Amino acid sequence: MKRAGLGMVGMAVLAWACTGGPESLPPPSITGVEPATLPVNTKDDDITVRFDARYAVAVDYGTQKVDARMGSGRIWVDEEEATVTRFDPTGVAIATVPRGLGAGVHAVRLRLDDGREAVAREALTLRPPGQEGVDPPLLEDGGVLMASDAGPIFRCRDAGVDTEDCGDPRDAGPGPDDPMREGDITAYAFDAIEGTRMSRTSFAITVRAQGPRAGHFQGSLELFASRGTVTPTKIGPCDSGVCDATIVMDAPAGNVHLNAVDSFGVTGESNTFRLEPYK
Structure with missing residues (x-):
């Protein structure tokens, strides 16, 4: 006789539903899309879609066998279906980005064999041809060469001379917030x-x-x-x-x-x- 049970496969959780139908299981969720930015229509680029999903599983304690009701799935970018080149139901799918999509932000949609779906909105950005991805501006980048050190200069009064003089100025050294200089990183x-x-x-x-x-x-x-x-x-x-x-x-x-x-x-x-x- 078969009885309901619980099992774990990779990142995906297997759960038995009393009705045995997909409507008794929660929808999957997309946890990440990599890379998040690609050039538009320059070549056939792939994205890796990571997801969590629960599946039905039946355990036959008499024969000590587990029937995991896992299948494959499909991927869309907006309304264009992508070609899935690898689908691991435990949480990883690799798909080729459809051609013809315009530059901008696009949604990624995952559909399992049983009809359950997940959508990650604004998950993929396609940039115009020839335009490089731009990182957010950095307040202090190691690539900026500073002509002089912004560290504080301390002077003192020499007891033997009636002017402000203590020999050569003494640099207190740069702190964590001071710009990087050539030679700071080797x-x-x-x-x-x-x-x-x-x-x-x-x-x-x-x-x-x-x-x-x-x-x-x-x-x-x-x-x-x-x-x-x-x-x-x-x-x-x-x-x-x-x-x-x-x-x-x-x-x-x-x-x-x-x-x-x-x-x-x-x-x-x-x-x-x-x-x-x-x-």
Whole structure:
């Protein structure tokens, strides 16, 4: 005899409904769309849609078997259906952005096989051809070269001379809010990128500033791949010298590495790792 039960598969929660129909289950929810910004109609770009969904599951305690009623799904960008190249019901779908969409902000819609839907409004921005993505302006960017230090200058009165003089002025040193100068950052170090990564599938990286004022760095970095492309091409602003980002690489199978550079020309290079085509 089959009885109702609960199970967990990846990020998706399996739940049995007494009626057995999809109407007894909550709708799915879209938790993220990566990348969030792409050029319009320049090539066939892919997006990764992450979602949470609950599914019906029946447990046969006699045979110790679980029948998880999970299927596939479809993706739309506005009213244009996208081609789904990979669908993992536990929470990840990869789809090719339809051609013909105009520049601007677009909604992403997910529909499961049982008819339940989720919509993420303003989830994808398509920028006009030739227009690069622009990050919000930074108050103090490591790429700005300052001719002099904004740190305070302290003078004192020399007891032997009736004028304000204590020899050379003494600089108290720059603080966390002072602009970065050339030489404050000497290099950038990537946290190890371990294992094999999949092309066109997002993953996280961390880049750390090094140098006398590494902990003060709050600027941005340009990213380059040794082969193929990396999106986004600029990460930041960093937080106390630590730059966390989620990126997507697109390159043929093989060994690759990443490079980071700031506006002063200070660079850093990741370890070499394997990139495989997405399946």
